[in-house]
């Protein structure tokens with residue numbers, strides 16, 4: 001396991017998941033996003049940075065059946081040791097019917113939550129310098145991760161990027177929880193004008209970073225993976241693929257990923273991900289609208305009949 | 307709440323639907339899968355399959371479209387890992403098998419039968435109706451002759467005391483003709499319905515939304531089609547147009563009331579599919595709700611409700 005300065009989370013911990021009717025205890029506008037705090041003690045007691053929750057939209061007779069997934073921004077364990085009273089925070093961008101419903105909930109409303117789901121960011125076993133990269137709301141899970149990394153003696157730099165200033169999330173929090181902060185915007189309304197991948201090589205080299213953690217749009221994750229590889233760092237990226245169930249039973253959320261045996265498989269990003277090693281994702285098969293099955297993938301169609 | 311399916315008695319009539327529950331381990335984190343009348347596994351083919359590209363799903367009003375393309379590990383891995391796991395937790399299993407040709411179906415059935423864990427198998431569901439395989443012309447369940455050929459070859463491979471169920475497509479002119487052909491060829495029961503072929507256009511890009519272009523429509527939005535299909539086939543049995551065999555109802559079941567609808571139309575068991583994506587505990591919740599409803603209505607056994615609506619047609 002020593003090709004990687006990170007350790008996987010224990011299988012037992014990864015497997016535990018709960019479903020609960022969480023009460024919304026706070027909801028606030030943050031730039032272009034809505035920041036929700038849910039009383040969800042079961043999830044709070046189990047979650048690790050990088051995992052996510054899958055929320056139902058509407059009540060049990062809602063015509064919108066599929067769950068919506070959100071990275072866990074932060075958890076606060078409850079006063080009792082079993083986590084009772086704990087809260088889970090998420091940051092939501094209202095883009096469609098489901099996210100509009102979720103962001104229009106009021107304090108005391110209940111939301112059906114399943115979580116924590118997916119594999120957490122693997123943490124280094126030694127105090128190596130780390131760089132965190134967040135695109136838009138993709139920065140939400142990174143501050144909690146930053147805290148855990150610094151507890152392990154790692155120095156943590158963070159790069160936050162977005163299209164414009166109102167789409168950045170957590171710049172102030174970054175200044176509190178990280179050793180160095182770099183901001184980029186596509187339109188130059190805050191920080192450096194450009195993309196995170198423009199400034200990333202410099203940040204990695206300056207600290208001699210060993211691991212780059214990233215969460216954000218697919219195009220950004222691909223660029224981060226390439227930069228990390230070129231600068232001698234391991235990338236751990238949290239992907240976002242359309243999910244119907246979020247718990248591993250439907251097979252809608254697959255990504256082409258290379259396994260430790262060198263073979264590419266279409267793996268479920270909800271249970272085998274959402275965090276993958278950047279150099280294991282077959283970016284050549286990931287397009288802006290979806291992933292195609294690489295012809296060399298296990299079980300790929302031999303002859304395409306169209 | 308026990309029910310009879312061919313030669314087998316099941317503890318209760320609730321099942322998962324193929325492809326909506328993986329092979330058990332994921333749902334076992336939410337409820338004990340051995341509590342179900344039977345656990346229906348994802349359709350398995352002879353070789354590992356990658357399925358189609360993404361996006362593989364599109365949400366629809368009260369439902370969804372999927373174009374998974376029968377992704378799976380292949381029958382060898384299934385009998386080495388998945389079936390023994392299901393047996394180890396005490397589940398009663400209805401494996402679902404699929405193939406690109408009648409001989410592939412027979413091969414998959416033969417490997418399944420030879421598995422050490424075959425003891426947990428209460429029946430085999432033969433998926434002749436998946437709309438997501440690369441060659442759409444090969445939906446066996448659209449043609450009585452091809453359906454019958456698959457069923458006859460599978461029947462030869464499966465021991466007589468293990469019933470086989472043909473899973474039918476609603477996308478046909480006369481579902482009773484396909485049902486009759488399958489029973490004549492040796493099906494001990496029928497599962498109705500598989501998804502309906504549908505399509506969605508991405509209106510931003512004005513191009514097909516799904517990687518697989520067309521997909522299977524499922525969820526509460528299709529329930530009336532399932533009720534109709536079960537009703538028509540049960541009526542054909544009652545009228546003596548085909549032999550009477552048990553029907554497993556599936557399509558849009560989300561509550562105990564939804565399940566009761568299929569049972570009253572003629573289903574001896576009910577599967578829960580897409581609703582599990584909304585609520586992972588849906589299969590056991592529906593069982594609880596259905597049991598409560600039957601008690602409330604004063605029925606002593608489950609059997610007396612199966613097909614009850616047929617005798618009450620036109621009653622005031």
Ligand SMILES: Cc1cc2nc3c(=O)[nH]c(=O)nc-3n(C[C@H](O)[C@H](O)[C@H](O)COP(=O)(O)OP(=O)(O)OC[C@H]3O[C@@H](n4cnc5c(N)ncnc54)[C@H](O)[C@@H]3O)c2cc1C
Pocket residue numbers: 052066067068069070071072090091092093094095096097098099100137138140239240241242243244274365
């Ligand atoms: C692991 C993971 C973590 C995520 N974390 C966050 C987060 O922290 N904050 C946030 O605002 N969003 C997050 N998303 C994206 C969020 O889930 C989608 O924006 C949301 O599902 C869109 O729902 P909708 O009802 O608004 O859109 P609709 O277009 O109505 O959705 C229709 C269907 O498509 C799916 N879908 C549509 N867009 C996406 C997308 N971009 N990614 C995944 N599924 C999609 C929906 O889940 C739904 O099933 C995350 C997604 C994943 C997979």
Ligand SMILES: Cc1cc2nc3c(=O)[nH]c(=O)nc-3n(C[C@H](O)[C@H](O)[C@H](O)COP(=O)(O)O)c2cc1C
Pocket residue numbers: 250251323324325326348349372374376402433436473499500501522523524525526528556557558559577578579580581
């Ligand atoms: C994501 C998904 C995958 C499916 N895969 C299979 C399959 O492998 N084999 C099969 O026989 N049916 C498959 N089905 C069909 C279901 O078993 C069921 O017949 C159909 O979804 C209707 O039931 P529902 O409305 O309760 O979902 C699938 C359905 C969905 C939604």
Ligand code: FES
Pocket residue numbers: 242243244245246247248249250251252253254268269270271
């Ligand atoms: S979202 Fe259903 S398997 Fe991943």
